Amino acid sequence: MTILGVLGGSGVYDIAGLENPTWRRVASPFGETSDEFLFGTLDGLEVVFVPRHGRGHRHSPSSINYRANIDALKRSGVTDLLSMSACGSLCEDLPPGHFVLVDQFVDRTIARPSSFFGEGMVAHVSMAHPTCDRLSNIAYQCAVEAAIPVRRKGTYLAIEGPQFSSLAESRIYRSWGCDVIGMTNMPEAKLAREAEMCFLTVAMVTDFDCWHPDHAHVQVADVIRVLNENAEKAKQLIRLLAPRLRDDRPTPCPHGCDRTLDVALVTAPGARDPKVLAGLDAIAGRVLG
Structure with a gap:
């Protein structure tokens, strides 16, 4: 069964049209999540929404507890995870209002x-192909149907922030x-990979x-306007995705997203720290037994 998780970025603080919406806190051994999670159904699909920065935008990109968020989503049964993320463009042909279905990352955080994982239980997952082609294909079809300007693939550069990049860096x-x-998709993508979720930014x-030579002339009001317009497009995209994801969940994932830990565990069984293993019950319970 598909359960869709949605990480909402700047401007996306809820999901319109959820049936039986309920906010509740999900406990995690990795600490406090960004906020309570919003549970509900959308066109028959179970959805779990996370306001990444917290309602009211309380958390900066560097203070978000990414591990708690992903762990709690896994504990909530999420199988497919969408990361909706505001970003800046590094390309002339990606103007404000465009969406990019990311397939690669460069991590500068x-x-x-x-x-x-770490001391006591070491694992190395592959990040060669960090997003799910199945999710990307469906999202692309929905974006085209909604007349949202969209690019099928792209590379996301993640910086630490909260400051924006210098001109030389850009x-x-x-x-x-x-x-x-952007500033938030790392380590989200890495953690979703370790959690064996189908993931798409x-x-x-x-x-x-x-x-961009015109960057200095951009007004804050213009950015906020585009942010709000993008948020509405994001909600429309999710509404279109719901019935397709509800009806299309091949098991196992044809791209191996749900089996990334099969060849990732390194620490020998006798050397594994029981305390560390206890906190990995949701993330790695499938392979740890």
Whole structure:
């Protein structure tokens, strides 16, 4: 059965049209989540929504407890996870209002725990293909149907923040071939991979990054307007996704998203720390037994 998780970024603080919506806290051994989670159904599909920054936008990108959020989503039964994320554009042909279905990441974050594993239980998952093609294909079809300007693939550059990049940095990131820039999708993508979820980032462009010659002339009101417009598009996209995901859940995932830990565990059974294993019951219970 499919249960859809949605991580809402700047401007996306709820999901319109949920039936029987209920906010409740989900406990995690990794600490407090960003907020209570919103549970409900959408066109027959169970949905769990997380306001990534908390309602009222209380958490900065560096203070979000990413591990608690992903662990609690796994404990809630989530199988498919959409990360709806505001971002800046590094490409002339990705103006504000465009969506990018991210398929690659470059991680420049430095201050965030990026794994559920570590001393006492070591694991190395592959990040070669960090997003789910099945989710991406469905999201692309829905975006086209909704007349949302969308790019099928793209590379997301994650910076630590909360400051935006310098002009020199922005130019370097463009030279690397990155398409969009943001602050929250790492370590989300890595953690979702370890949690064996089908994962997709929908990057929603609000502005050109500072490399663009017109960047200095952008008004805050313009960014907020695009942010709100993107939020409405995001809610429309989720409404269109729901019935397709409800009716299309191949098991196992044809791209291996739900089996990433099969060849990832390194620590020998006799050397594994029982205290560490206890906290991994949701994330890695399938392979730890």
